Amino acid sequence: MGIAVPPDLVGFAESAGLSAVPYGAETQAWMAAYLTFTTSLFGRFWRIRDQLQAGREIQEVTNRTWTQMSTTLTSLADGADLVLAGQTYQEIAANVAEHHGLPLVTLHHVPMRPNGQVVAILPAPASRVAVRAFDWLIWRLSKKLEDTQRGALGLPKTTGPSPRRIAEQGALELQAYDQVAFPGLAAEWAAWRHQRPFVGALTMELATRADEEAAAWISAGTPPIFFGFGSMPVKSPADTVEMISRACAELGERALIGAGWSDFDDVAHADHVKIVGAVNYASIFPLCRAIVHHGGSGTSAASLRAGVPTLVLSVDGNQMIWGAQLKRRLKVGTHRRLSRTTRETLVADLRQILSPEYAIRARELAGRMTKPADSVTAAADLVENFARVRRFV
Numbered sequence: 001m002g003i004a005v006p007p008d009l010v011g012f013a014e015s016a017g018l019s020a021v022p023y024g025a026e027t028q029a030w031m032a033a034y035l036t037f038t039t040s041l042f043g044r045f046w047r048i049r050d051q052l053q054a055g056r057e058i059q060e061v062t063n064r065t066w067t068q069m070s071t072t073l074t075s076l077a078d079g080a081d082l083v084l085a086g087q088t089y090q091e092i093a094a095n096v097a098e099h100h101g102l103p104l105v106t107l108h109h110v111p112m113r114p115n116g117q118v119v120a121i122l123p124a125p126a127s128r129v130a131v132r133a134f135d136w137l138i139w140r141l142s143k144k145l146e147d148t149q150r151g152a153l154g155l156p157k158t159t160g161p162s163p164r165r166i167a168e169q170g171a172l173e174l175q176a177y178d179q180v181a182f183p184g185l186a187a188e189w190a191a192w193r194h195q196r197p198f199v200g201a202l203t204m205e206l207a208t209r210a211d212e213e214a215a216a217w218i219s220a221g222t223p224p225i226f227f228g229f230g231s232m233p234v235k236s237p238a239d240t241v242e243m244i245s246r247a248c249a250e251l252g253e254r255a256l257i258g259a260g261w262s263d264f265d266d267v268a269h270a271d272h273v274k275i276v277g278a279v280n281y282a283s284i285f286p287l288c289r290a291i292v293h294h295g296g297s298g299t300s301a302a303s304l305r306a307g308v309p310t311l312v313l314s315v316d317g318n319q320m321i322w323g324a325q326l327k328r329r330l331k332v333g334t335h336r337r338l339s340r341t342t343r344e345t346l347v348a349d350l351r352q353i354l355s356p357e358y359a360i361r362a363r364e365l366a367g368r369m370t371k372p373a374d375s376v377t378a379a380a381d382l383v384e385n386f387a388r389v390r391r392f393v
Contacts, residue, residue, distance in 0.1 A: 002076045004069070016204070023072050024065040024089070062089075066145045070096065074153070077102060082387040087112055091146050091162040094169065099153040103390045104171040105383055109297035110321055113163055113173065113196065117185045120324035124188075135161035167195070172386045174379055176202050177301060180368045183329055194392035199378040200370025201301030203282070210276040214256060214284055217274045221254055223289040224274070225350065228258030229313075229338075230296050237264045245273050247346040251354070256288065281306070282372065290353055294338070295319030300326065303333075307366030309358040311349050313338040332362040 004023030005013045013020035069089060073096045077083050084105040085093030097104040111117060114131045116124025139146075139161040147157040158165070167173070172195065179186045179198040189196055218224060227244055234240050241257065241264065248255040255273045257264065264275050281299065285291055285306035293299045295312035300322040303310040310333035312323030323335030333353050336345060352358075370378075386392070 002080075004072055004076055021072060021076060024069045025061050062142065062145065066092065066142075066149065070149045070152070074099065082383065084383065090166065091142060092149065094162055094166050094171070095146065095150050095153055095155060097171075098155060098169065103386055104166065104169060105386060106166060106171055106173050107176050107202075108173060108196075109176050109201070110318055111175065111177075111182055111185055113167070113189075113192075115185055115188055117182045117188065117329075118321055120321070120328040132161075135163050138162075167192075170390075171195075172197075172382065172392060174199055174382065176200070176375070176379065177297060178304070178369050180365065181301075181304065181325060181330065197378075197382060197392075198370075199382070200375030201298060201305075201372070202375055202379060203298060203302070203372050205280060205282040205372055207280050207283070208278045210279050211283060214274070214276045214279050215287065218256065218284075218287045223287060224254035224256040225290045225292060226256045226258065226285065226288040227292045228260055228299065229294045230260045230299055234260075237267050241267045241269050241273065241275070243341075243343045243346060245270050247343050247350065248272060250347055251350055253289070253350070253354075256284075290350065292350075295322040295335070297322065301369075304330075304362075305366055305369045305372070307363040309333050309353040309362050311335070311353055313341050315339075330361070330365060332358060332365055 003013050003018045003020050005020055006024055006027045007022040008026050008028070010020045010022055069092050073083075073092060077096050077100050080100070080102060082103050082105060083093050083097040083100075084107065086107050087109065090106050093106075094104055096102075112131065114128045114135075116127045119127040119130050122130060139158070143158060146162075150157060173192075175196055175198045177198070178200050186193070186198065225248060237259075244255050244257060249270070249272060253272075257269075257273065257275045258279055259275060259277055267275065269275060281302035282305070285302055285308055288306075288308055290309045290311065291303040291306070292311040292313060293303065295314040296319060300310070300312070304326075310326055312319065312326055312333065312335045314320045314323045314335065315338050320335070320337075326333040327335040334349050336349060
């Protein structure tokens, strides 16, 4: 079994026992371009010039890596039983699978096939139109590259967005999130239930060196509020810590800050604040009173499974989807753009989600979430069956 990952994640993949090869751009380079693109798309969609500039930036990264990704994956898939790809650059994987005549599995961490649930601020018909428009935009941005790839693989040029072609190709589209997180989606996709099964979020739940230290600090006082921004860059760690510290002091709460990919090493902080590195969310989140995070799919799943109220401070479009979902449909938290967050808004948002009704709803929803081990087992069984018989269960 081989896996293709960004160059800076090869070591991580190998630590899990997989044979890994470099694939595409470094994570940070791609995420910086993607962040600019989705922030513009979701935050300033009426400013066409901004859209075009953001599209060009992500296209520059894509232009540099598309051919390498295609070549790498074509070689890696030769003789394989199946091609499994995530949402990002799914077109490349779909073309390689078609070239080799292999079954294709795509892994979705948020609903990204046309549906009326994913854009919570829009009526269902408008949500479907928005997703189709997004698919069309991505296709137009990548059409030249994709057609070049397909030509090299002996395939005809594209005539429409890849999501439609992937569905028509008969791919298994694993929905790696809980259906309870998007009420009504399972019913809307009833005709696709075998092709788009919900398996729940996939996580390794790895222990970290900071877990024991964090748990000990938590047990020494009242349950804290956890703050973490994952892979999202924090412009000023010092200002961020000061804002969190002052907001929690005003509320009489303690704060546990997970540094994520940002550098908090030399940031001074008060006694009611603790800064740690990466922690195991599965073990730490249930010990906290509330969770504040960027709204990534994995972190959102962890906070929902923990049964703890959540404040999402989003940066990109995917995170805005989760933030809106937690706020508007699930009512287990609230949401605000990180760029619009101040000490005053942070105090107000925390005071809101710390009210008892949010904790009650969060605990009730957690009881309906898929257990991590069950998610992994379900996903593995579906993939193995699909590789063997190429039929949906």
